[in-house]
Amino acid sequence: MAYVITGLCLRHGGCVDACPVDCIVAGYPIDEWPYYYIDPATCIDCGACVPACPYNAIWPEGEVPDELRDDIEPNTVYFESGPGYSARGK
């Protein structure tokens, strides 16, 4: 299980520097990928990103509120078949 970023994300970026394994990236292009995303294959479930988010957008996958559960899958899709790390810095 990994942590996930949900649709409460406002792209302010604070979580990126908090992650010890550098597995959080900004979605790009923004009109298709409007949030930041966590690579679930690399996330070590440390939770360090949670207090770095002022919008309460980051959750352990198993604790995501019902109204945000549709936002779980894009975290995986972004890295498995979307831009993933290749879009970093654009």
Ligand code: SF4
């Ligand atoms: S839980 Fe830890 S490893 Fe996973 S994205 Fe957050 S800071 Fe990175």
Ligand code: SF4
């Ligand atoms: S800290 Fe929160 S709002 Fe900012 S990019 Fe990360 S998840 Fe999005």
